Amino acid sequence: MARKTEIVGAGGIVLTPVLLGAADLLRMSAEGVDEVGGVATTWGVAEATAQLAAIDAHRGTFELASWLAYAGVLASIPAAVALWRLAAARSRRWAWTGLLLAVLGVIGEVVHLTGYYGLLQLLSAQPDRQSAAELGLAFDVVPFNVALFVPFLLGALAWLPQAVALRRARIVPLWAALTVCLGTVLFLGVGSQPWSTTVWAGALVVGLAPAARALLRAEPAVHAPVTGQHVPA
Template sequence: MVDSRWRVAAGVACLLVGSVGQLAQYLVTPVLGGDAAAADQIREVAAHLPQMRLALWLDLAVLLVVPAVLYVGAVAGRSRLAAAGTVLAFLTSLGAIVLVAGDALYYEAALRADQAGSAPLVAAYQANGLVSGLLVAYLLGHAVGFILLGIALTRARAVPVWAGVALCVSPVAEIAGQASGTSALAAAGYALLVVAFGACAVALVRTGLPGTGVSAAAGGPVAATTLRAT
C-alpha cells in the first residue's frame, strides 16, 4: 500500500515538474528555434550564457515528461485508444534523451574562443541522420500520441473535457509556433500541456494507479504531501 502511494507521488512529480519545467525551459533558453544556422545559434547562446546554464538544468526537468506519458496513459484507462496513444507518445519521446544533448553542445561551443571553428561541428550535429530522425519522430509521435491520449481521457471521463482538449491542442500549438517562429503560440502550447498534465495529476491523486486500489487521497504522510503540492 505504501509502495503504491509512493508511485502515485512519483507520477504527480513527473506530471507537474516535467510539464512546468518544459514550459520554463522554453521561456528561458536562448537557443533559436526553426532552421537557424549553427553560427547564429552559437552567437545567441554566447550572448546569454546565464540563461543557457539555467536552461541546461531545466533540461533535467524536461526529461520527466517521458515517464509522465505513462502516467497519463494510466489515467486514461485500458482502452485501445489509450494504449495506442501511450505507446506512440512514450516510444518517440525517448528521443528527447538524445535531443537535449544539443543544448550542452551549443553551450560548450559558445564557450570556445574560436566560435566560428565550432560552428561546423554544431552544424554536423544538427544534420546528423540519427538526430534529425529522432527529432521528426519526436514531433510526429508526441503530436499524434497526445491527441489520442486526449481523446481517450475525454472518453473515459478521467479528467474534465477541457483537460482532454488541452492535451489535444498542446502539441499542435507547440509545433505550429516553433515552425512559424511565433513564440507566444509555442508557449501557449507548453502552457496547455501544464494544464492537461495538472488535471491528470489531480485524477491520479484521487483515484490512484489502476490495479492497486490505492490513491494518495487514502491518507498517510505521502498522500498529504502530494495533495498539498496539487
C-alpha cells in the same frame, strides 16, 4: 508505496509541461529569440555564429535551460506511465498509443538534450566561433543524426492520443482534452516562440490538472480492469 507512486505520477503530469516550457523560454532568451520575435526564416553560418555568440554571452541562462529540460524529460517518465494507468482500462488502444509515443519521446528527448543543448554548450565555448558554427550545421544534416531526431518529433504527438484516451475513459472532461489537443496542435504548427511555448505549457497544465487530481484520489475503479463488458478502444 502505491500512494507515493501516485504522488510522483501526478507531480510528473503537472511538472513536465512546466519544466519543458520554462526550459524552452530560457533557451530562447539565451539565444536572443525573444528579441527578434521568433525563429529566423533563413539559417546559415551567419545565423549559427550569432546564436553561438548569444549562448556564450548568456551561458548561465542556457545551462539552466539545459538542466530544466533534463528535469522535464525525467518528469515525463512517471507522467506517461500515470496517464496510461488512468486510461488503459477503458480506452486501451488510445492509451497504449499515447504510451508508445511517449516512450519514443523520452528517447528522442535524450537525443535532443545531447545533440542540441549539450552540443551548443560545447560549440559556443570554442574560440573559432565560425568554424564551430559550420561544424554544427554539418552535424545537423548528417542522415544518421536526422534519423535519431525522428523519435523526438513523434514524441511531441503523444499528448494527442493521451488526451483522447483520458476523455474516452471519462477521466477528464471534454474541455480539458480539447485544451491539451489545441495547445499541442498550436505548438506543433507554430513552433518554439515565446508566446506559443507559454500557451502550450499553460494549456497542458490546465488540461491535465483533472487527470492529476483523479490520480491523487486513487479510486480503485480508475486503475482496475473493466471485466464482463465490452471495452471501447
